[in-house]
Each structure stands twice: as structure tokens, then as C-alpha cells.
Amino acid sequence: MKDSQNLLIIMSDEHNPKMLGCAGNKIVETPNLDALAARGTRFSSAYCTSPVCIPSRASFAVGKYIHQIGYADNADAYDGEVPSWHHKLRDRGHNVTSIGKLHFKLTGEDHGFTEEVIPMHIIEGKGDLMGLVRSDLPVRKGAYKMANMAGPGESQYTFYDRDIAARAQTWLQEMAKKQSDTPWVLFVSFVAPHFPLTAPPQHFYKYYNQDLPLPKLYRKEERPTHPYQVDYRSSFNYDDHFDDEKLKKALAGYYGLCSFLDENIGLVLNALQDAGLADRTRVMYTSDHGDNLGSRGMWGKSTLFEEASGVPLIVAGPGIEPGKVVDTPVSHVDTYPFILRSVGETDPALTDGFPGVSLDDIADGAKPDRNVLTEYHGMGSATGAFMIRHNQYKYMYYVDYPAQLFDLKADPEEINDLGTDPRYTSVLSECHERLLKICNPEDVDRMVRERQSELLSLNGGREAVVARGDLGFSPPPGAPIVFD
Structure with a gap:
């Protein structure tokens, strides 16, 4: 480990980890992130702790899993x-x-920051109250926005991201003028490629003007019928609003927003270089979670498949090996010790009792005897959902539904569910025992539901919450709040 460095953390929102050139995608153009990966280390099996904004971001901040800290859904920030x-x-x-x-x-x-610049927080301090309703799931009235807002142009979010990029560039240039022996951390958090799928025209048309492949298992006759996915598609009925043209616009919009994000990241990284800070600053890039992007007929997040629970994760800078790809499963909880260590804070007491293993240790070859965990308790789910990675297997356990099992080595696209295959009984049993070593899912589910019941009551109960409606997506600072 070299002497302590500054640290620039860049986080996006809802970036499917497969939508990167450096991850092998032949369609999307992400030259700045590809260059960052080339001069750093990319973790190809990285996961969020929960595939939805508020829990994932809380866990990233605190360094522990959701069942350890709470903040389990988008109404409990x-x-x-x-x-x-x-x-x-x-x-x-x-x-x-x-x-x-x-x-x-x-x-x-x-929240612990020296300063929060143009922060985006949850609506009215309450967030998505409909996510507290976990039975007889309500249909989301704002789901039409996924299809109807897809296309070329600017949105509240693209304007917000441009402002974020501008302020980050300014901060870096000003910080370069200040001499300090104490390393700093700058956390730059964009909203792209989160929907609305409105992408600036120069990025939208580069994808719209080509033949884009259909999402995986998209046609209705292809879609898996596992009850968890049926629940989600029924509540977040995004696809009810699509036709072939809107589908193409949505795909081009998402790809375009990935390139727009990459453009803004390039501006920030160039400012870091121009300010003379690059040789003493580490960079981390990740996203809070991924996006299903139509696969299995689902849009948005909230599932345990790679598209939604997986995240891009790249680190670069002093002391980081360039051009390396690490396939050992890692989690956002592993960023916590890495962040502290990067700026020189190595007191073991700071990470005592935390589940993470520092990313640089894993990059150096450490293979901890543990399993990474993703859990979900929020909107569009009628049951608690838990996932662990164990060797090549991904085990998905649902408190009230049948478990699922995928062999990611033989089946990286998660097409063949082995959960009911008798040949894998022993694998299922071993995976479940390993899950129980991390947490008891029934106990966690009960704890979360008690908290959600309390919040639901405080906000007037089911009828009042459903009547309040939803926004489809949270407004950035200064934008109007209009519920559907």
C-alpha cells in the first residue's frame, strides 16, 4: 500500500453492469470508463447490497448489510x-x-459530509410510501413514464447531471489551489442512466439509428413465471405501455444515457488531470444498482438477477494495478474499508465488526471465505428476497416462494433455473446453510415488515398511501413534485 491518497468516488444510478465496453458490450460506447478500467482494476462480479436506491446508498455509506442497519426500502432513508x-x-x-x-x-x-452540494434527497422526507405495501401489491400509476418519456432530448435529470459535472470540475480546480497534507474525498453522484429514458440527441440517435437486439427473454411467451417476477411485472407494469417503437426508443434512450454518463465522467476525470491531482488521487466508479432493461419483461431494478443486483466497479490510481480484471465476487460493503484505507485511515477499530474486505486486498489475490449478499424488501415485492454467490452458483431465496439457483459459469445469462432440479439438491442445501451463517431470512423479513407496518400506520395506512400515488422517479432539486 502506497502513502495515502485523495479519493474521487463517482457513483451513477441504475447502471446495468453489462452496459460497458470494458465488460464486453459491443453496442454501448463508454470510452472514458473503458479507459479508467484499462488503467485500473475492474471487479467483474460486483454486487449492491439491495437493488433499489435508498437501501443501497445507505449501505454504501455505512458499510454494512441492510439486515444489520435497517433502511430496507425506499420509504426509510x-x-x-x-x-x-x-x-x-x-x-x-x-x-x-x-x-x-x-x-x-x-x-x-x-449525514457526515463537510458539505453537500446540490444534494438530491427523498420526496418530502418520506420517499416512496407505496413500497411499504407488501401484499395485494398496488399497480404503479407512474409506470407509463418509462415508455412515454423515452426518446431524444433533455430531462430534469440530464440538466441535473450537467450541473453536477460542472460543479465537480470547479471543485477539483479550486481544491488544487489549496495545499493540504490531509487527503480529501469527493463523492460525485450522477443520476444517469436512471429513467426517464430521455437521452441527449447526439447520444440517442447513435443507438436509435441501428438495429438493437431485443432484451433477453422479452417476448411474453419467453418470460419466466416464477411468482416473484410475476409480482414485480404486475405491480410495476411498465411493459403494458410499450409497443415496438416505444421499445426501440427506450433501449436507445438507456444506451444513450450510458454514453451521456460516460461523457460527464470524462469531464470530471479530465478536470482531475488538468488540476494536477491525478497522480495523488485514486478513483472509484460504481453504481447504486443495475437495471433489468426489459430482460424477462422487466424494467427498473428490484430483482436479484445480474442486470439489477450486479454493479460496475472500477478502481484506479496510485497503488492500483492497471488492466486487471478480478472475478472474485465482491460487494459494496467491501468499498467501506477500501475508502478508509485509501486516505490513510488504517486503525483496525474503524472496521472492527464490519463485513467488508478491502478491495485492494481482494485485487491482490485474497479470496475470503465468505459469501456476498444481496437482499430486497421493497416496492413490487410481496416477500423478502435474498441472494448469495457461492463459487459459480447464484442462490436466490424467497421467504414465501420457491428458491432459484443458477450456474453462472455454465449459464451466465441466468436462463436455466436449477432450483427444482433434483440433481442440485446438495448445492441448494449448502447454499442455504451459507445464507443462514449471514442472516436468518425469516427473522429479517419479520423485522422489516414490522418496521414497514409502523411507517405505513404513521402515514395514514394503505388507502392513504395508495391514494398519494407515486412519481415514477424522484425530482432533482428545484423540480416540481407531481404525483400520479
């Missing part, structure tokens, strides 16, 4: 009560600044 790496570094004299989306509870709370 991080409020700063559980100490984060932001708190710990700021308390030790580091400048820790955020620019852009945080999706915490309220402006004015102490």
Missing part, C-alpha cells in the same frame, strides 16, 4: 443516525464533500 465513512473521515480532519444525488432523508441532517 438514511438519516445520519448510524455513523458512515463520511462521518469517520470528516471527524479525522478530512474534507469529505458530496456533489449530486444522495437520496438520504432530509436536507439539514448531519
Whole structure:
């Protein structure tokens, strides 16, 4: 480990890990992220702790799994009560600044940052209350926006991302003028490629003007009928609003937003270089979760498949091996010790009792005897869902539904569910025992539902929450709030 460095963390929102040139995608153009991966280390089997914004971002901040900290759904946002790496570094004299989306509870709370620049927090401090309804799932009235807003142009989100990129460039140039022996951390958080799938025309048409392949298992007769996926498609009925033309626009919009994101990341990385800070600053890129992008007839997140629970994860800079790809499964909980270590905070007490293993240790060959976990308890789900990776297997356990099992080595696209295949009984049993070593899913499900019942009651009950409706997506700072 070299001497401590500054750290630039770039996070996107809803970036499917397969939508990167450096991950082998032959369609999407992401030259800046590809270059970052070429000069750094990419983790090809990285996972969020929960495939939805608020839980994932809370866990990223705190360094623990959802069942350990709460913040289990999009109506229960991080409020700063559980100490984060932001708190710990700021308390030790580091400048820790955020620019852009945080999706915490309220402006004015102490989330641990030295400064929050144009932060995006949850709606009214309440967020997505409909996600608290976990039985007889309501149909989302805002689902039409996925199809109807797809196309060329600008949206509230693209304007917001441009502002984030501009402010990040300015911050880096100004910070370069300040001499300090204490490393800083800059957290730059974009919203692309999160829907609405409205992409700037120069990015939209490069994809719209070509033949794009259909999403995997998209046709209705191809879609898996596992009850968890049926629940999600029925509640988030995005696909009811699609026809062939809107489908093409949505795909081109998502690809275009990936390239738009990459363009903004390039601006920030160029500013880091131009400010003379690149040789003493590490860079981390990741996303809060992925996006199904139509696969299996599903859009958005909230599932345990690779498209949604997987995340891109790249680290680069001093002390990081260039051009390396690590296939050992890792989690966002592993970023917590890496962040602390990168800026020189190596006191073991800071990570005692935390589940993460620092990314640089794993990149150096460490293969910890543990399983990474993703769990989900939020909108569009009638049951708690848990996933672990064990060797080549992905095990998905649902409290009230049949388990699923996929062999990612033989079946990386997760086409063949082995969960009911008697030849894999022993694998299922071993995976379940390993899950139980991390948490008891029934106990976690019960705990989460009690919290959700409490919040539902505080907000007037099911009828009031469903009547409030949903937005489809959260508005950025200053944008109007209009429920559907």
C-alpha cells in the first residue's frame, strides 16, 4: 500500500453492469470508463447490497448489510443516525464533500459530509410510501413514464447531471489551489442512466439509428413465471405501455444515457488531470444498482438477477494495478474499508465488526471465505428476497416462494433455473446453510415488515398511501413534485 491518497468516488444510478465496453458490450460506447478500467482494476462480479436506491446508498455509506442497519426500502432513508465513512473521515480532519444525488432523508441532517452540494434527497422526507405495501401489491400509476418519456432530448435529470459535472470540475480546480497534507474525498453522484429514458440527441440517435437486439427473454411467451417476477411485472407494469417503437426508443434512450454518463465522467476525470491531482488521487466508479432493461419483461431494478443486483466497479490510481480484471465476487460493503484505507485511515477499530474486505486486498489475490449478499424488501415485492454467490452458483431465496439457483459459469445469462432440479439438491442445501451463517431470512423479513407496518400506520395506512400515488422517479432539486 502506497502513502495515502485523495479519493474521487463517482457513483451513477441504475447502471446495468453489462452496459460497458470494458465488460464486453459491443453496442454501448463508454470510452472514458473503458479507459479508467484499462488503467485500473475492474471487479467483474460486483454486487449492491439491495437493488433499489435508498437501501443501497445507505449501505454504501455505512458499510454494512441492510439486515444489520435497517433502511430496507425506499420509504426509510438514511438519516445520519448510524455513523458512515463520511462521518469517520470528516471527524479525522478530512474534507469529505458530496456533489449530486444522495437520496438520504432530509436536507439539514448531519449525514457526515463537510458539505453537500446540490444534494438530491427523498420526496418530502418520506420517499416512496407505496413500497411499504407488501401484499395485494398496488399497480404503479407512474409506470407509463418509462415508455412515454423515452426518446431524444433533455430531462430534469440530464440538466441535473450537467450541473453536477460542472460543479465537480470547479471543485477539483479550486481544491488544487489549496495545499493540504490531509487527503480529501469527493463523492460525485450522477443520476444517469436512471429513467426517464430521455437521452441527449447526439447520444440517442447513435443507438436509435441501428438495429438493437431485443432484451433477453422479452417476448411474453419467453418470460419466466416464477411468482416473484410475476409480482414485480404486475405491480410495476411498465411493459403494458410499450409497443415496438416505444421499445426501440427506450433501449436507445438507456444506451444513450450510458454514453451521456460516460461523457460527464470524462469531464470530471479530465478536470482531475488538468488540476494536477491525478497522480495523488485514486478513483472509484460504481453504481447504486443495475437495471433489468426489459430482460424477462422487466424494467427498473428490484430483482436479484445480474442486470439489477450486479454493479460496475472500477478502481484506479496510485497503488492500483492497471488492466486487471478480478472475478472474485465482491460487494459494496467491501468499498467501506477500501475508502478508509485509501486516505490513510488504517486503525483496525474503524472496521472492527464490519463485513467488508478491502478491495485492494481482494485485487491482490485474497479470496475470503465468505459469501456476498444481496437482499430486497421493497416496492413490487410481496416477500423478502435474498441472494448469495457461492463459487459459480447464484442462490436466490424467497421467504414465501420457491428458491432459484443458477450456474453462472455454465449459464451466465441466468436462463436455466436449477432450483427444482433434483440433481442440485446438495448445492441448494449448502447454499442455504451459507445464507443462514449471514442472516436468518425469516427473522429479517419479520423485522422489516414490522418496521414497514409502523411507517405505513404513521402515514395514514394503505388507502392513504395508495391514494398519494407515486412519481415514477424522484425530482432533482428545484423540480416540481407531481404525483400520479
